[in-house]
Amino acid sequence: MQEILTLLFSLGDARPAKTIPNWERAPWLEQIYCREALRDTETPRLLTTHLPAHVLAPALQRSKAKVIYVARNPKDVAVSFYHFHHLAKFLPDPSSFDAFLTQFLEGTVHYGSWFDHVKGWLGQRHLLDILYITYEELHQNLRGTAQRLSNFLGCPLAPGTLAALEQHCSFSAMRDNAMANYSLIPAEIMDHSQGRFMRKGEGERGWGRWGTAGAAALTPHALCATGVVGDWRSHFSPEQNALFNRRYQEEMGDTELPSQWPMA
Template structure:
């Protein structure tokens, strides 16, 4: 398939060339946001698909038909990817847009609009485990070699899409500059109903009881895992080797404990403390 082996470098970040070109990335940094746009921003494997599904249900008033018939990459397309312009629903009252770009790249451009930004973060220990398995699945990402090697690259910020630490801290720094809300994967897992209520208030959506009920049913992990419009099984095996596992693998909190050795955990804790000790992140995850 086209550009599967290509790595595109942009703003010092390595990105899969199968999904990004220099032109698509430059376009992303100059995109004319509307004040009514809703932008989902995440580091990879942090709950992006989950948030795409939740917003689909919120804006459809609980009608699951769009989520069951339209792929999520068309409902909330990726700003920096090649197919963004052909997928964007330009006539939608509230355009849903997704991005993995760091704040230093995208933040300045967003600051010129009143677009609402939803930032989703996840325990980085679970992120690195999920990301490792995704590298084994996705043929447009480098071979992770081993979990130990991948963990080291992750801690050094030498994986595709760059440093998790830079990404989270950069977007936390946008608190006073953007109309932004911060959600964690762990909050979604623990209290989907309450988080949906927070989101609807942030977005100015009246959340009817039937909408909330439909959202809870459709946005459970089991429902999303079995929904071809969300689970990426529509992607051909030449691009995602589905024999290596599922895109939506477990959807649990704390799976890192079954992957980390004691030395790996000690190393991660040390780097995490060095990087995050002075941040204002109100984490909803356990590092032990």
């Protein structure tokens, strides 16, 4: 989303996305550097955050901010977040995937419960100027999603912007762009020896289906996100999948979601 919005606001000019790290173009609100990064930034400003609604929404309700909320299939979120724990030195060792999945379902991971996070921001639909997007939509229909974003932001699509989006915002392009793949993050923050933040390809997967004990050998390149929709199927055991489905139904069964994810 950071890359898409950068290109929308630059009218398709990819130079900012290729020369400025995304954490400077769209700084993380919860990071200490955010205020300084915004000091000389011209409007419209882009901000990124994982903060839950109960923390941030009250301030947004008093502002003119437009909010774009990106949600993803929680099973893919759990797998991706597990990988990220092996890279991020500021996060605890996730232990086995089975143990991490239990914490994820209990909401005892960083930023808390996925279920509460999604329901919290859905509850702001009548209080904020907010657009809900899913990761799957971005993956399956980039052009259509870009048009929705353009309409929401009042930022007309300039000639050539869609072509630039398709070229620059593909997973492979972002994976190879040092301004987007987090390879410039200092080693004291991210352990790059554990793998790349973004990687893709069957030959790079390196690990099979996890059993309930999580007893599988990890290879360094296997600890990064693939960007694949539905990649959780390569990692969940039948027991883990059944457990997750029960919890999902308990938490989200009565929730009106803008999009449904295939949970089977």
